[in-house]
Amino acid sequence: MRCLNDSEIQAAADNEAADAILQHVRTCRRCSERVRDRETIMAGIRQAIQTPLSMPDALSRRIGQALADGSSQGATRLRDSAPTGRTSRRAFWSAVAVAAATLVVIFLIIPMMKGPTTVSAAEILAASANRLAQPDTQGVEFLEYELTLDGAPRGMMPDHANGTYRVKQIIDHAKAGHYR
């Protein structure tokens, strides 16, 4: 028989090898040395791993109590395999509440958000600039805004008082830069 490969050496060291392999180990000096070396390493690993590590008292008490109760009611109880009637009723009403909340958002809150809002002068000018930047618009465009000033800065706008102003823009898209 040929000499053993690594997994056969391992199996021999672990007493898991077939009879033919063990027979070879008994007759082959090289393989028997490799098995002995492997056994030494395995003993070192066992020694490192099998350190007597004591279990925390609290854990030991908790599990011992749960097992003594015999009812699977530990600190983390095993989940029941089937939901109870109360659980399914609760799930049904939860689903109804979620559906109702969704309808309120769709039919009440979103339309309210789309209602008239106050915008700043900067936003109006930005919207106007965006319109002017659109190359695909044709003909003469008339834009009209209502601008409400509330707390106009006197230093910057001395001739303007608080109130509502109407802003009109006319843009001739046929001629570049032709607007007022």
Added chain:
Amino acid sequence: MEARTNASQAARQLFEEHGAAVYRFACVLLRHHQDAEDVVQETFLKLLKHLTDGGNADNLRGWLFTVAAHAARDRQRRRLRWIPWAPTHDLGVGPPSLPDEDGSLRSLRSALRRLPVRDRLLLTLRSEGLSYREIAAAAKIRPASVGRLLARAVDRWDRAWRETPAISAKTPRHEVL
């Protein structure tokens, strides 16, 4: 009712016999003591249910390590979704006291700590005395592959151990296990 009582008694006895070994196994595998405690608790509560339901009572030691290995793997997968936590991030979290504080076994454990999860699993199961057939069931691998994978794990552990710098008794405990 009598079956339930018998199951409870058997589970308690198995907990006394193998509880510490399962805890040690989970500690080595997970390197996180709260997770290890959860694994032990889950394993023995499942054992109680298994016995109460009249499950197979042959080789319950192998059964325990198989369930614990699966529970540990679930936790490892869950943990992969988070940023890996190193014990050095919180010096308040340390492993429990080890009996060899002189450092004689600490370099061996340190080498083990650097191995891939499956290598640690195979070596730990073998060290706990499980047969190749039981290891295959616990690690979810083919029985014919156990010897080969175990041999590779041992080689990697041996290499890691030789590369491990000498560990003195002054090395912080959270570096080990």
